Amino acid sequence: MRDQVDAQPLPVRDMAFFDGATTPPSAFTRIETILLASPLIYIDDVHVSLGTGVGRVDILTGASLTADNGQSLAILGPSGSGKSTLLMVMAGLERVTSGRIIIAGDEMTRLGEDALARFRARHIGIVFQSFHLIPNMTALENVAIPLELNGEPDAFARARGELARVGLADRAGHYPQQMSGGEQQRTAIARALVARPSIIIADEPTGNLDAKTGAEIADLLFRMQSDLGTTLVLVTHDERLAARCNRIVRVAEGRLIETAP
Numbered sequence: 518m519r520d521q522v523d524a525q526p527l528p529v530r531d532m533a534f535f536d537g538a539t540t541p542p543s544a545f546t547r548i549e550t551i552l553l554a555s556p557l558i559y560i561d562d563v564h565v566s567l568g569t570g571v572g573r574v575d576i577l578t579g580a581s582l583t584a585d586n587g588q589s590l591a592i593l594g595p596s597g598s599g600k601s602t603l604l605m606v607m608a609g610l611e612r613v614t615s616g617r618i619i620i621a622g623d624e625m626t627r628l629g630e631d632a633l634a635r636f637r638a639r640h641i642g643i644v645f646q647s648f649h650l651i652p653n654m655t656a657l658e659n660v661a662i663p664l665e666l667n668g669e670p671d672a673f674a675r676a677r678g679e680l681a682r683v684g685l686a687d688r689a690g691h692y693p694q695q696m697s698g699g700e701q702q703r704t705a706i707a708r709a710l711v712a713r714p715s716i717i718i719a720d721e722p723t724g725n726l727d728a729k730t731g732a733e734i735a736d737l738l739f740r741m742q743s744d745l746g747t748t749l750v751l752v753t754h755d756e757r758l759a760a761r762c763n764r765i766v767r768v769a770e771g772r773l774i775e776t777a778p
């Protein structure tokens with residue numbers, strides 16, 4: 518795969534012109550044909566090293582993966598194997614050391630900070646293990662953030678609808694510390710999905726919850742993903758949760774290995 522796509526600079530942005538074309542014109546090279554087929558997520562030979570000097574750690578050492586629209590992928594791997602790092606580079610919150618990530622036709626590994634922020638607002642919703650709600654904002658205000666960042670006029674009305682969708686219509690005015698862990702994670706899921714991103718990234722979303730609440734949150738995540746047709750990339754330690762995904766990818770020695778679900 519690497520040889521195929523390294524042959525020339527990528528004309529990714531120009532490709533938007535051909536959206537919807539079912540058959541690429543025959544003049545297209547193999548590289549362009551791959552891009553026209555356009556998987557939603559295209560990760561090619563990504564290396565990430567963090568830290569400096571003797572503290573430098575090679576976390577990802579040739580990670581490659583493609584995924585199509587609407588799929589759910591479980592990412593499994595031992596603690597410290599680089600799962601969160603993979604999610605962070607997919608979200609554009611951490612830079613790759615080398616390699617390429619193309620999401621929805623945007624070669625995000627080439628984007629500057631401003632373009633990356635716009636990319637993230639349009640394509641990525643994130644759910645963290647420890648919820649990461651803004652403590653001095655109500656549930657409604659937290660959920661409205663992505664819409665406000667996108668400059669949408671009806672942010673609060675839509676945020677209210679999204680809270681209702683996750684079963685929290687009656688918690689809109691609550692602050693995070695006035696909600697249970699499960700309610701906070703529901704709020705975080707509403708915030709992640711309210712702007713209808715292409716991809717929802719979830720890093721051990723049930724890791725801080727008891728088993729029953731965790732199961733409810735997992736059900737909610739899968740229901741929302743399927744209702745909205747969003748692609749889900751889910752890091753989990755839980756093999757049973759992973760088995761609910763279409764695909765299982767294991768992080769091992771800095772690379773990604775797909776195994777049967």
Ligand code: ADP
Pocket residue numbers: 567568572574576594595596597598599600601602603
């Ligand atoms: P996982 O999510 O699979 O537990 P992480 O992606 O969080 O793994 O971390 C992978 C490895 O990278 C760990 O060994 C961790 O200590 C190391 N690491 C994470 N962030 C940094 C950093 N900023 N600087 C140096 N090493 C880091």
Ligand code: MG
Pocket residue numbers: 600601602720
């Ligand atoms: Mg992690």
